[in-house]
Amino acid sequence: MIVGITVATLYILRLISLKGAVRMEKLDCIGSNLIFADYDAVELAKKYGTPLYVLSENIIREKCRKIKLDFLNRYPNTKVAYASKAFLTLSMCKIIESEGLGLDVVSGGELYTALKADFPMDKVFFHGNNKSYEELQMAISNEVGRIVVDNFDEIEIIDDLANEMKKKVKILIRVSPGVEGKTHKYISTGQKDSKFGIPLLEGSIDEAVIKAIKSKNIELMGFHFHIGSNLFDKDSYTLAIEIVLNLFKWLKNELGFVVKELNTGGGFGIYYNKTDTVKDITYYTDAIMEKVSSYCRELNIDIPTVIIEPGRWIVGEAGITLYSVGAVKEIPNVRTYVSVDGGLPDNPRPALYNAKYEAIVANKCNLKPDRVVTIAGKCCETGDILIWDQLVPKIERGDILGVLSTGAYNYSMSSNYNKLPKPAVVLLREKEECVIVKRETYEDLISKEMIPEGLAVKK
Template identity: 75%
Template structure:
């Protein structure tokens, strides 16, 4: 067993990660409150304060707990939720409902009713059937519901096909075929309980270029002009989604927020001037960009398996259940041996998870120093879509979530136990 006291250790947000692993156990999700807040403040400085008539909502699917709701609320951002569970979390956290936007390509009646009963700020309509559902519920509850219609602008982003969402053949949004979109707009305009505010699009996730946003804006603003000419409808809002890329590996060409938002605003302003229409309120919905680099995951290395002249596997005490992204769409990560951070890497190992799946590989060919059982591995940029996608595959309890603050470290989600895994089971005989 390695003596972790003898080596200089990796620090994250000013905290010794080896000490965190010893104190709280592994696997362990670790988040920096300061990094999260600094990203929120960059949105305020470089978008909200810089450009008139703008709003920003955190895309909570990236990572959501009641504590995260409190942080986002205190930073003045809105919240984008995509399910009843995410909405319920926001409600229980006391998040201002007028700053919540409900998304989802197949909202249930119960989810829609929860949203309308709690006066969410916007419902993003993904299918024309949802208009009938909203009208039915809103009429019964004597409510008027503000909506955006999500459209598929026919624009793809340069990213993995599983996280491309704006193409014509997408499960998300109403197609822009004239008869299809017109039917939805007319239905919304004629409803006594629906107020159509504008349209929403999202072209994809983890994008490093802004061209797909600009192309989608061109399509949607042309729609705004036509709807004004055909029906006298003046859209007041445009939601351009999120998807801004973050750093995972040295191959990522990361851009600052303003690279995207300045281009988005210029494209909208120029197009509105060309079409002689009013500039709508512009909304963005970053999620990964806010929380992704604010998180790491700590593991303990167990078995080290050397296959001569082939490969060395280093297995960790987590893997697929706490981070399915590598198996899901070949996501790439960087990592360090936290307790040997000052040791020069001189070999390659493949980091394997402990699940009974050959595809449970976190990182292929990671450069490391000599490693052994008991070393601590820190996988970087795991703040987004790790905890939120975690499962109990192989009956492995989910890790704890630790928040690093200026006042110390705080557990914001407790580590699951084996009893937790059985807590909902019932034996009928």
């Protein structure tokens, strides 16, 4: 750990815009080495190898505490559930639990991780558009706080399971309000044509609500919506709130049902590159709370408990990924490709939806960038490009490249494509760094594989 450093002349401050995202005190340079969250990135790469996921516990906790200060403490009758699909390990569960937040899970595997970490189940929200019978059984038997219902069949399965187990299950119904978030279509989820949620159409949502209300084994607490991911505009949230609160009014008038909870999802944008105009968390939360409060008064309905589910916002900027530079291939008058020892398997987002990142040559952070290169992964895919047109100083084999804002949806989306082992995850703590996920080995890659007896070749 580096403390009391003298900050060198930093090209990184010219390279990226620090609009409250990757904050200035988290990126420094001592000598020629990049310092991330008070740790020497080059030394971390030497000690633990590359590719390497690096996460700062302090940044994660600062994010949690900011959201408590600016949302939970500021507005009564509110809750926060960390969207664990962004990044989930046993250690992350313990951090979130110690900060007093809830947990949003979307699969049996994520729920199992929370169980093994002894996370309080009453603070778990279980999402998913196609929960299996076994997953619902696990959730109900362990008494998760809320099951977020996505379809009609799920209500019937929950009713049957709860009856068998003699449980009363609290649910939210996920609705698709017909609002499109301003983001890539693959991470837009609130539009009418969506695989998520029950559309707010006559004959659909009312049938689901009536089915839930009539069940003796289910307690309908309220509704959930999610507009999309990495959003920089509050208007989509407020528009969706108006639409859903109109549903609350209708339910009160027609069925005498008073909604207790409204989960507005997450999706708050973070800094990835200079095109991102990052907003403070209050830009979203103040707008959400003001709209809920004012519109409930206008409709003369009770103000529900409001829940938000930040995931990327909590962990995204807390992580970087370190790579070793390999081949540097210059195509005269066309492009220079700089290949690293990872890529698509450890960060599929650029290939999936053209996500854009920024990077720093971690062992040359004191040098002025004077050339443009393209950072290529090592997979046998033309689309395995991490960053197009990155500004760097002279770069060569053996250099260490640090890609910023990789805390969310990198480890959690990683794969073994091309039989590449998954990287280790190192957590930077106050006084020491700790491996919280071991690096996979080649033996790990084949540990579950078997050769049928008939295929064995006699030698």
